[in-house]
Amino acid sequence: MTEIKKLPKRDEVPVALTWDLTTIFKDDAAAHAAMKQVENKISSVLKFKGKLQESSDSLLQVIQLELAIQNDLEHIYVYAELKNDQDTVNNKNQALMDQVASFVANVSAKLAWIDPEILAIPEEKLAKFQAEDAALRPYSHFLEVLQLRKNHVLSSKEEALLAGASSIFDSSSKIFGILDNSDLKFPFVKNAEGETVQLSQGMYATLLQSTDQEVRKQAFQQLYAVYEQFRNTFAATLSGEVKVHNFTAQIRGFKDARQAAMSQNAIPETVYTNLVSEVNSHLDLLHRYVSLRKKILNLKELHMYDLYTPITGKSPLSYSYSEAKKEAKQALQILGEDYVSHVQEAFDNRWIDVVENQGKRSGAYSSGVYGTNPFMLLNWQDDLENLFTLVHEMGHSMHSYYTTHNQPYQYGDYAIFVAEIASTTNENLLTQFLLDKYDDPQIKLYVLNHYLDGFKGTVYRQTQFAEFEQFIHEADANGEALTAEMMSDFYGKLNHRYYGDAVINDPQIKSEWTRIPHFYYNYYVYQYATGFAAASSLANGMTSQRSQAREKYLNYLKSGSSDFPLNVMKKAGVDMTKTDYLEDAFAMFEKRLNEFEALL
Template sequence: MFLLATIKTLPERKDTPEPLTWDLTKIFPDDAAWETAFQQVQTQAQQLTKLQGTLGKSAKSLVDGIETILSVYRQFEKVYVYASLKNDQDTRDSKYQGYVAQAQSLAAVVDTNSAFLDPEILTIPTTTLATYREAYPDLKQYDQFLDQILANKAHVLPTKAEELIAAAGDVMANPEQTYGVLSNSDLKFPTVTDSDGQQIQLSAGTYSKLLESPNQNVRKEAFQATYKTFGQFKNTFASTLAGEVKRNNYQAKVHAYPSARDAALAQNHIPVNVYDTLIQEVHAHLDLLHRYVMLRKRILQVSTLHMYDLYTPLTGTPALSYTYQEAQTEALKALAVMGPDYLSHVKDIFNQRNIDVVENKGKRTGAYSGGSYDTDPYILLNWQDNLDNLYTLVHETGHSVHSWYTRHNQPYVYGDYPIFVAEIASTTNENLLTDYLLKTQTDPQVRAYILNYYLDGFKGTVYRQTQFAEFEQFIHDSDQHGKALTADYISKEYLRLNQQYYGAAVESDPEIALEWARIPHFYMDFYVYQYATGFAAASTLAQGIASEKDGAREHYLDFLKSGSSQMPIATMQTAGVDMSRADYLEKAFKLFSDRLDELESLLVRL
């Protein structure tokens, strides 16, 4: 057994213990097999244009065309996933950088050569299409697929125009790619001194752990060193972010959307009022965040509370710490309430080398769950022995089990799920973990730590992600109105938002104005708000499951199995949460308030 605690410095990829790495041979046995598959998809993609002009000839032609195009995408996704995972395990490896570049170029070819699909379906007369759907049984399984295309009819361009835009996909991905290489590979972080006087190599993974240090000087040094490093390249980061924003605004404009936000939400058929309601409800409950921040200042007994003081546990040194092996055991206990079938899939993920655990030199930062319809779900971690990483493990496992259920209960056409509901599956697991810990931990010191952790998680997921969402809307609106997105311009607004959210109790450290440069999700247009809506919806679902409310678990499992077989809002209504209303957000803030009450009471007695 390999214990992460024995790893003192970041290893090279080749020196990482094999049991702590994912097994990508389950996707392709070796690189040669990938290259063969790549060539096959490339050949098939070139043949797609032969289908153009045939889809409306008959119901059978329509089915054949849809299935041929989906087949190419299905094979392409497997090729892309392998290249992406290989690259992420060591972003310095030029071979797999090349694989990703090839896969992205191939994506542009597939998109270009199939760009006629939606426009051509939209040219089929409504009565003709209705006749096809009624008379040809093989079209029945594509009802939802066709409805989604028809729903965006006003925003689909003629075939030639869509082909040109799709062909530029590789070029348009450049800002995100440049950001990834710069932040993951080219930035050189210094070493900092921890509480024991040891020199620690600063990285995205160690940074979060250092901010939990009970020693304020350690937190300050890590905070300032991180932003000094990013600050040296602030103009480059502003340029890449501006490129991303311009891409999104351009795509929205040419597709006749009023804004990039409207365009992004329309892809998942999410009403804009869901976004607006989130921001309105968060603003209405900022007093709770200010109250929590004031409690933190009082308990930490600091004359000035800084941004780098917002992550250290209020009860001092973390009362709970887990090795990776211990975290797996706790995760299984916490998720047992989901039932034996769900738990069996969690065990498979844990035991079949589907997780890349250890941080190594060049490895992509953060964590995610990835895969395709024909692969296992894979999880990337950068493990640290703390409660946060236990939550991360449970969170990403939620994504992976969601993927397993969807892919084993839906055909390929519906075998994925929209981002909007993806975060609900992961954060339901987080909420179940919190409930489990509060039910099993009776020591007041430990309970206080768990409550503190929950409140920090809520702060980071609901409040912070909504702050990000506001900032994202600001930079897109600014570009749309001709404002230059310079580093100084966007930093000024970011600092203002940060002050509004955290209130007067927190010192407005100038470094935090550059936090936008650290956030990779700003290169995934209008993604972050879904963390906040997802966490709030998951809170309602988890309470029903944990309390064993009649039908709650069964409805939830049905939701995991549904994939994209219906619109996201309808999917969640079926699961028991209406996200077109503010109720679910109000319930989440009520839980936050109740747990803040309990923490305040506990801390008085400690």
């Protein structure tokens, strides 16, 4: 009888392959103790309420106290979130996460008067405070960013109400997360070796790369059969999330949710519209690539589940986790010994939660908090894709490491807009490393295929997601009901426009929106595409040994939020207000598509 491979339970995972959360808190009791300490600190802040205009010292003390409390809250929240993500079916972890979310909302409500009161200080007086008190000067950009929000910050009472309701506003996202990671039960399917394996998010990605079309088809149909059972529930959760975005934007005086989201990082909306326009004007390259895939795979019909299997057949490269660590270090050597030494720290000191287990959050991410090491969640599979995932998330983690070790707390984080640039720069560096390392045409073909698929999945696919996201926000703002039928109809047509006539627009793909967690992130997805394009330019600068390219890149990693994101990127050498970086990215895609065809 064929052995059925099941995912291990959390307590069955070797400790060495789990992250060490004791660098945040020793245990749950320490996290609870930290919450009590935060409550004690709040009284120190409240005594300044109504007095911020009296002196620069009062303003300074409140800023410092608030930032200290925020750092404490981040430690508590990140600890609870990572504990929950490692095992979402653990009731104790769920209870801690819920308690912490409520606690953070309660504290935020108590501190909500601070921003309105600072913004009520006349600009002349605020400038005088900063001029006469040198201790305030390190917070000048912090105050500048706050001033940009002046027209969108409400009264103290209204801000307190919104802050107190934050955990309620997060309900749709939480419900989606629990459904997606815990409650959905996936069937057992056959892999290419005939083994019975349990379908999961991680296993699904692996099965779609199978060279056996029947394996891909089975995984695709079985996965969507599960999601389609709950598509009305997913429509309700996504609709609820969109309504929160639109409601928040409206009461803060923004014209729409997109403007509200992008204003947080001072990103002009032209960056978004330029992306959508450039991608749509280059859909011919995607159609060409999709048609090539159909021809080389020798398929009478190319389906959506055929878009992820390597065109060149089974991968000539595979990596155990141990082998992947060595390869990652070699690929990232171009960033210098200091960078690689910190990568080694991550491997040696359990910064990474490696393998998939029952109840573990799907996908991969990098997280952390100022004052601790970064943390990485993986769901490891022994393939090239997971090597790319490793270097991708390592890019995030090293970005966090360099930022927190070079910036004070108030600038010790970075905008989402620049976050994906660090991760995808690493991906681009790995691609070039592999192309340079191997002379074997089959390996080169496979790596080029991987790059083309990565570009397709990031620049094209994420922009497709962005168009869907814009559609549902506009529809809700116009009073249209976001039903499962309505969203599926639009998504199916959008998908067909992107991939063209060469691929069968399988009916299941209309439901893809049900399983995309990023639609709950409020205009996040477009930044994957802009980030990949910018990363292409930065990586090319380093691999072609452009003068000071590496130094400028490392300075970007160290900048945190000490300047506006667009300014940080300009210093690194990429002006993202223009379309040049997008055009360069499509030129690279076409160049490597030509190389791929020539090698074939």
